Amino acid sequence: MKTVKEKNKRALAVICACMPVLIVTLDQLTKYLVRVFMQVGDSVSVLGEFFRLTYVLNDGMAFGLGGGWRWVFMILTPVALTAVAILFFKKYDSLRPLTLVSMTMIFGGGLSNMIDRIFFYHLSPESTGLFDGRVVDFFDFNITVFGKRIWNAVFNVADAFVVVGVFTLAVMLLFFEMKEKAPAGGQPTAEEDQPESGDQSEGGDQPESDDQPEGDGQPEGDGQPESGDQPTAE
Numbered sequence: 001m002k003t004v005k006e007k008n009k010r011a012l013a014v015i016c017a018c019m020p021v022l023i024v025t026l027d028q029l030t031k032y033l034v035r036v037f038m039q040v041g042d043s044v045s046v047l048g049e050f051f052r053l054t055y056v057l058n059d060g061m062a063f064g065l066g067g068g069w070r071w072v073f074m075i076l077t078p079v080a081l082t083a084v085a086i087l088f089f090k091k092y093d094s095l096r097p098l099t100l101v102s103m104t105m106i107f108g109g110g111l112s113n114m115i116d117r118i119f120f121y122h123l124s125p126e127s128t129g130l131f132d133g134r135v136v137d138f139f140d141f142n143i144t145v146f147g148k149r150i151w152n153a154v155f156n157v158a159d160a161f162v163v164v165g166v167f168t169l170a171v172m173l174l175f176f177e178m179k180e181k182a183p184a185g186g187q188p189t190a191e192e193d194q195p196e197s198g199d200q201s202e203g204g205d206q207p208e209s210d211d212q213p214e215g216d217g218q219p220e221g222d223g224q225p226e227s228g229d230q231p232t233a234e
Helices: 004-037 070-090 097-122 157-181 190-204
Strands: 043-047 051-058 135-141
Touching (some): 004 097, 070 097
Antiparallel strands (some): 051 135
């Protein structure tokens, strides 16, 4: 019969395996629907002016950052995905579950956008061919403060998972993973203190004066009758 710990590890493995598949499926499905029912540049209101669906082609990174550097991101994305995968499998047994899940979110989102960059020409007539390098974005939020728009980025499902995954991973590494491995103030851990206390107990069990019976067993004055019993010469 499996223990609770074994069941939890199995459930975590299933979640980590399914997360990238779920992200890629959801992201590619929503992008496909946008391609089918919208043209590039179309914008449809969902919640007034606050939330719109705006079909744009992004050749940069998440949220439209780094536009025009499509080949840079086509090279860096596989490198980043490989690094995340290596770190995931290498540290799987030593990291917290939420840390591992956040890594799968980053991997799934990056992989889905990479699919767009490579195979986009199969899905849209706007493509320039294989390795087009562009990604479909459509979520458009209008966030304004004092009448001035402070959010001007259009993104997709994969971008959202990547950003949430990166933020969660950073928080977990800084405040949980590293904090556990590095004791504060350079103080020794409980494991380091344990042998020292054991050595002290061994030293404390050795009595210094009370357990030395040799001195008590030797008579000092009354027990030496030789000098008093010897007869004097007449």
